[in-house]
Amino acid sequence: MKAEKALSIEDASDEDLMADIAGGDREAFRVLAERYMNLFYSVAFRMYPQRADAEDVVQEALLRLWSKAHLWKAGTGAAVSTWLYRLTYNLCVDQKRRNKHTVTDLDDDYVDPDAAADQRIQDKQTGAIVGKALQNLPERQRVALVLCHYQGLSNAEAADIMGTSVKGVEGLLVRARKALQAELKQYKGVL
Amino acid sequence: MKITQFKKMVALHGADVTRWDGADIDAVKALIRESEEARALYNEAQALDDALDRFKAGSVDLSVLDDVMVRIGGEPVPRSSFSEELKAARPGMIPDDVPAPEVIAARAAPRPMIWMTAAAFMAALVVSVVFFRGEGDISVQQAVVAEAPQMQEQETVLAQTDMPAEEVDRLMLEMGDMVDDELAAHEMIGLLAMAETEVPQQDVRQQDESVPQSEEDIDAFLDQLFDDAGTDPALQQEMDLWKLFLEGQTREL
Numbered sequence: 537m538k539a540e541k542a543l544s545i546e547d548a549s550d551e552d553l554m555a556d557i558a559g560g561d562r563e564a565f566r567v568l569a570e571r572y573m574n575l576f577y578s579v580a581f582r583m584y585p586q587r588a589d590a591e592d593v594v595q596e597a598l599l600r601l602w603s604k605a606h607l608w609k610a611g612t613g614a615a616v617s618t619w620l621y622r623l624t625y626n627l628c629v630d631q632k633r634r635n636k637h638t639v640t641d642l643d644d645d646y647v648d649p650d651a652a653a654d655q656r657i658q659d660k661q662t663g664a665i666v667g668k669a670l671q672n673l674p675e676r677q678r679v680a681l682v683l684c685h686y687q688g689l690s691n692a693e694a695a696d697i698m699g700t701s702v703k704g705v706e707g708l709l710v711r712a713r714k715a716l717q718a719e720l721k722q723y724k725g726v727l
Numbered sequence: 728m729k730i731t732q733f734k735k736m737v738a739l740h741g742a743d744v745t746r747w748d749g750a751d752i753d754a755v756k757a758l759i760r761e762s763e764e765a766r767a768l769y770n771e772a773q774a775l776d777d778a779l780d781r782f783k784a785g786s787v788d789l790s791v792l793d794d795v796m797v798r799i800g801g802e803p804v805p806r807s808s809f810s811e812e813l814k815a816a817r818p819g820m821i822p823d824d825v826p827a828p829e830v831i832a833a834r835a836a837p838r839p840m841i842w843m844t845a846a847a848f849m850a851a852l853v854v855s856v857v858f859f860r861g862e863g864d865i866s867v868q869q870a871v872v873a874e875a876p877q878m879q880e881q882e883t884v885l886a887q888t889d890m891p892a893e894e895v896d897r898l899m900l901e902m903g904d905m906v907d908d909e910l911a912a913h914e915m916i917g918l919l920a921m922a923e924t925e926v927p928q929q930d931v932r933q934q935d936e937s938v939p940q941s942e943e944d945i946d947a948f949l950d951q952l953f954d955d956a957g958t959d960p961a962l963q964q965e966m967d968l969w970k971l972f973l974e975g976q977t978r979e980l
Contacts, residue, residue: 562801569792577787594787598795659781666782685741685779710738717775727774 550616557605565605569598572617575687576624582682583628585667593627600627614696621689621697625679665726669719673712680708681716728754733765742773898968 545553545567556564573594580593600623608619670678676698683694684705695705720727728751740746744755758765 562796562799565799566792566796566801569795573787573792578784581784582782590784591787591791595791595795598792599798602795602799659783662778662781663783666778670782681779684746685776686784706739709740713738713741713772713775716779717771720775720778726778727771 551610554605554608554616555610557602558608565602568616569601572601572620573598575617575620578686579621579624579682580628580631582667582670582686583678584631585671589631593624593631596627597624618693618696621683621687621693625683625697628679629675662726665720665723666716669716672719673715677708677712677715680705681712684709728758730758730762730765733758733762734768737768737772741776742769743776 545563548556548564548567550568550571553564553568557568576594576597577590580590580597581587584590584593597620601620604623608614608616670681673681679698680694683689683697684691689697691702691705691709695702698705717727732750733755736744736747736750744750744752747755759769760766
């Protein structure tokens with residue numbers, strides 16, 4: 537009986553899990569958290585490439601998922617993932633406001649551990665340069681790029697999360713790419 | 728596709744044409760082939776995408792979820808964060824199937840029932856050695872067999888008695904066999920210890936219900952064994968020989 541429940545809860549839809557979480561179901565929370573926590577981290581790390589900061593965002597996002605699940609309304613057409621992205625985005629903005637310091641040193645998470653040694657060194661160098669260039673972008677341009685390029689969301693989804701129009705996201709994306717190209721061209725071998 | 732539309736798409740979405748809203752991919756490829764300007768813009772966009780993709784995020788530490796589960800009043804996630812920490816600390820050194828700490832602790836914990844089974848097996852081995860040896864005229868209780876390096880010394884002591892030389896030789900051969908049996912028994916214990924980690928304890932009990940399970944059962948079993956030895960004339964003769972041997976050793980000391 538318990539196994540049957542365990543099997544079914546792992547396969548449950550995001551919407552069903554959200555309803556269960558709103559009712560205080562910790563097991564449903566665990567399943568949904570495991571499903572999305574790397575997504576939270578991926579967004580947070582690319583916004584603020586310090587592992588500790590990014591994990592703080594993930595932890596806070598999970599706590600809010602638990603405490604605010606009842607605010608998500610089923611049947612309104614809003615996807616759970618979009619709601620969770622918005623949660624993470626807001627936390628990243630809050631984190632930026634709390635920590636006014638400029639991030640200069642990056643952690644090594646941008647290196648692919650499966651790559652060969654020389655490739656890893658090259659990736660590390662390129663990753664550090666790209667990470668720093670991303671940090672130099674205005675915040676909203678960076679968010680638009682993270683959501684669309686790294687997370688693969690559509691412009692409409694990104695606009696929904698960021699609370700702006702699709703045209704607004706498109707403008708942010710074009711400016712972000714142009715600024716990155718200009719900055720990264722200074723570094724030999726990056727572009 | 729017109730070059731103006733191409734420029735807009737490449738500036739907005741980069742080189743991933745699957746993201747270009749409603750664009751005809753064949754038309755895009757044709758334009759890239761034909762227009763040098765389009766080709767240059769596309770290559771620049773591709774280089775930027777490649778550079779962006781080299782900035783990887785990695786994975787979040789799973790202990791974050793454990794902490795959250797504790798904070799919301801739930802149990803930590805039932806997986807081995809221990810393994811994850813080990814892998815993080817020593818990348819490439821820890822296999823993926825490192826068991827959870829509770830599993831390791833359970834393996835390290837003593838399993839008295841398994842060892843009682845092994846002890847009972849040893850007792851059964853003694854019985855077989857005592858009662859079922861080939862000729863049956865000379866047999867020695869394995870529990871008092873000397874270690875192999877001491878055999879030369881035993882032979883010297885036996886030679887000092889009035890026992891015929893052939894009898895001494897035969898006795899020494901018997902004792903050599905006993906040592907071999909004891910080594911075999913030790914090997915069997917080792918195999919049992921290995922099997923202990925593989926076979927669930929319940930299964931062992933189910934396979935052999937006749938084996939004594941409690942300490943009292945084993946004591947009773949061994950008492951019965953030695954009582955029987957007292958009534959066996961062949962064993963009595965053997966005991967007399969050993970008594971002689973021990974007396975010789977005492978004299979030497």
